[in-house]
Amino acid sequence: MLGCGSPAAEKAAEERPNVLLILVDDLRPDLGVYGHPIVKSPGIDRLAATGMRFDRAYAQYPICNPSRASLLTGLRPDTTGILDNRTPFPSQLSDVVTLPQLFHDHGYFTVSVGKIFHGSGRKGNWKAPRVWDLASFPRAAKRAPMKPGDPTPRGHVGRYSWRMVLEGEQGLQDTRVASRAIEVLEQVQDKTFFVAIGLRATHPHFAAPARFFDLYPVSSIVPPPLPEDGSASLMATLHGRSDEDAAALTKEQKQDLIRAYWACVSFVDAQVGKILDALDRLDLSHNTVVVLVSDHGYHLGEQGWWSKLTLYEAATRVPLIIRTPRMEQAGKSSRRLVELVDLYPTLAELAGFEPRSGIEGRSLVPLLHDPERPWQEAVFSQINLGRIEGRSVRTEDLRYTEWNRGQLAVELFDYASDPTGRINRAQEAGYAAHRRRLRALLQ
Numbered sequence: 046m047l048g049c050g051s052p053a054a055e056k057a058a059e060e061r062p063n064v065l066l067i068l069v070d071d072l073r074p075d076l077g078v079y080g081h082p083i084v085k086s087p088g089i090d091r092l093a094a095t096g097m098r099f100d101r102a103y104a105q106y107p108i109c110n111p112s113r114a115s116l117l118t119g120l121r122p123d124t125t126g127i128l129d130n131r132t133p134f135p136s137q138l139s140d141v142v143t144l145p146q147l148f149h150d151h152g153y154f155t156v157s158v159g160k161i162f163h164g165s166g167r168k169g170n171w172k173a174p175r176v177w178d179l180a181s182f183p184r185a186a187k188r189a190p191m192k193p194g195d196p197t198p199r200g201h202v203g204r205y206s207w208r209m210v211l212e213g214e215q216g217l218q219d220t221r222v223a224s225r226a227i228e229v230l231e232q233v234q235d236k237t238f239f240v241a242i243g244l245r246a247t248h249p250h251f252a253a254p255a256r257f258f259d260l261y262p263v264s265s266i267v268p269p270p271l272p273e274d275g276s277a278s279l280m281a282t283l284h285g286r287s288d289e290d291a292a293a294l295t296k297e298q299k300q301d302l303i304r305a306y307w308a309c310v311s312f313v314d315a316q317v318g319k320i321l322d323a324l325d326r327l328d329l330s331h332n333t334v335v336v337l338v339s340d341h342g343y344h345l346g347e348q349g350w351w352s353k354l355t356l357y358e359a360a361t362r363v364p365l366i367i368r369t370p371r372m373e374q375a376g377k378s379s380r381r382l383v384e385l386v387d388l389y390p391t392l393a394e395l396a397g398f399e400p401r402s403g404i405e406g407r408s409l410v411p412l413l414h415d416p417e418r419p420w421q422e423a424v425f426s427q428i429n430l431g432r433i434e435g436r437s438v439r440t441e442d443l444r445y446t447e448w449n450r451g452q453l454a455v456e457l458f459d460y461a462s463d464p465t466g467r468i469n470r471a472q473e474a475g476y477a478a479h480r481r482r483l484r485a486l487l488q
Contacts, residue, residue, distance in 0.1 A: 061396055062370050063333040064148065065324065066241040067317060068116075068161060070109065070248035071353065072339035074100075074364040075310055084307050085260050088318025089366065092337055096368025097413055098378040103424045103439060104341040104385050107353045107360040110134070110163035112340040112385065117144045117162065119389030119404040121425075128429045134162055142401050144389050146176050148239035151398050154178050156229050159222040159243030183225050186216030198255075200301050203290025205351060206250040207305030214254045219246045223316035227323040234327045242320065244313045247343070249352075251305035253312040260311055261304045268299040269346040269465070279454055280350055283430050291351045303345050332370050334395050336388065339363040347465070354428065356437040356446050358466055361426045369395060369413060379416035382424045382439065383409055423486055438487040445471075445483035457483070 076086040078093040079100070105115045106122045114120075114127040114134055118141050122128055125138055142150070143162075149155045157180040198209040214220055226242045233240065246253060294302070317337065324330045340363070344350040347359040354360065365383065368375075386406035393400040394408045411418060427436045433453060437446040442461040448454040457471040457480055470476045 061153075061237055063237060063329060064153070064239045064392055064396065065320075065333050065335045066161075066239070066392075067320070067335070067337045068113075068241060068243050069313055069337070069339045070160065070243070070245035071341065071343040072247045072310065072313070072364060073342045073345070073359065074362060075307065076314075076364055078366075079364060083261065083265060085311050086314040088314045088316075088321060089337060089364075092317065092321060092335060092368060093366050093378075094376050096335065096366050096372060096376075097374055097416060099365040099367070099383050099409075099412075100378055100380045101424075101439075102338070102363050102365035102383050102385070103361050103426055104339075104363050105426055107341040107355060107426065107428055109340055113161070113163050114138070116338075116340065116385040116388055118142075119144070119386055119400060119406045121386055121405050122427055124405060130163060133164070143176060144392065145239055145241060147389075147393060147398075147400065148396065149176065149178065151396070152237065153239040153396075154233055154236040156233065156238060156240045157181065157243075158226045158229055158240070159183065159218075160245055161241045161243050179229065181225050181229070183218060183221035185218040185221070186213065188213075188216075198258075200298060200305075202293055202298055204249075205290055205294065205298075205302060207302060208250070208252040209258050209305075209308075210252055210254045217246070217252065217254070217312075219244050219313060219316050223319050226320055230320075230323050230327055230329065234329060244316055246309040246312050247306065247339075251302070251309045253305065253308040257308035257311040257315075258304060261307050263297075263300050263304060266300045266303050268296065268303065270467075271349050279456075280348065280355065282454075283433050283435070283448065284354070291349065294351070299346055302351065306343070306345060334370070334392065335366075335368040336392070337364065337366045338385065338388065340385075348467075354430070356426055356428060356435050356444075358444070358460075361437070361439070367391070367409070367413065373414055374416055377416050379412050381412055381416070381418075381420035382422075382441070383412070383420075384424045425487070436487055438483055440483070440486075443479060443483060445480065445487060447484070447487065451484070455480070 075081045075084045076089050078090040104112045106112045108130055110130040111122045111127045114125045115122055145155045155177050157177045200207050341353055342360045342362055343353050344359040348357055387409050390400050390404050390406050390408040394410045423438050423440045425438055435448050444458045446456040455471040456469050457476055458466040459470055
């Protein structure tokens with residue numbers, strides 16, 4: 046129909062919604078709208094109040110490149126073949142139609158601002174006309190070298206670090222990304238657009254303006270207790286090393302890291318708020334699908350870990366909020382299990398065209414109409430750590446994980462009885478039937 050030039054085709058094209066995708070690095074669901082008792086996120090909360098919040102959304106892979114490759118193709122990591130941060134996307138998937146390319150091929154003006162594909166800012170990566178009509182990668186302003194006696198509040202233990210920015214907020218990368226995104230929206234407001242915006246303050250190393258640190262007094266922060274099930278020693282085995290940096294963290298340093306992360310969450314939220322304000326000001330909100338999502342989560346001491354690269358809830362569960370024009374279920378939430386691989390077919394359906402064949406996700410549009418309808422039984426995540434492979438299945442109440450097909454280790458968590466997932470039930474006789482069922486489901 047697009048090529049026939051008929052009045053019906055022209056009308057259909059005119060009614061197609063714009064798409065605004067906000068993709069945030071390493072963002073946990075530590076947000077007000079997700080019920081966090083401390084974190085302040087008025088911008089994202091406002092988006093959720095006019096859209097739908099997905100409470101159980103999971104990444105397919107807990108690091109950037111594999112997760113983004115999966116999200117942006119609608120294919121699982123085993124299919125993309127991208128299982129680390131080093132593999133260049135084009136070398137593996139030169140014939141795959143990516144999400145922005147799909148929209149470009151259907152006449153959308155496609156724009157990337159900030160990190161969307163992993164390696165977005167490197168020379169030549171993902172600036173081909175078939176992917177983006179316009180690609181922009183604002184960088185942070187160069188900081189003056191630190192001098193002896195520099196009063197800037199900061200912390201550094203091994204590979205963990207944080208910094209409180211006392212001045213120069215306009216030079217921070219996410220501030221520049223948001224400003225550039227608003228400029229782009231002003232430029233494309235008369236076009237049908239697909240605009241993807243990458244915010245990354247929540248990616249280590251954490252840096253945010255002092256006013257966001259002020260939201261979180263250190264006295265209000267309680268680091269999570271160490272695990273009871275030996276998962277910290279398991280992580281050391283899987284990664285081939287003990288986390289000596291984490292072991293060296295004092296209670297005060299743990300509090301500082303959590304405070305810095307939350308400050309970065311609120312900093313990111315402020316940028317989201319500015320972008321949503323621009324949509325309203327430009328009268329674009331009524332015809333724009335808005336998606337806010339993270340590529341994966343991040344541990345803030347859960348299981349004794351301070352990073353990603355695990356198959357626990359902290360590293361795999363992500364926030365996902367979708368707002369559509371004429372939202373039927375505004376302000377509602379869905380507790381159904383969904384995955385990042387589902388975004389590709391969802392956005393294609395919302396735009397009114399079919400994705401290519403072979404997509405491995407499932408469109409979430411039915412849940413946007415009825416958030417409590419019956420849905421899939423399980424979602425899946427995986428990771429490769431050198432010669433060690435982990436695969437995990439998450440159901441309504443349980444998570445079952447095998448390392449090297451169960452030959453190295455097996456984990457089973459029951460979140461109904463253990464909401465924090467601190468007790469591995471895999472060897473308990475009372476969970477034998479669950480283990481058999483979940484192993485079959487995973488296979």
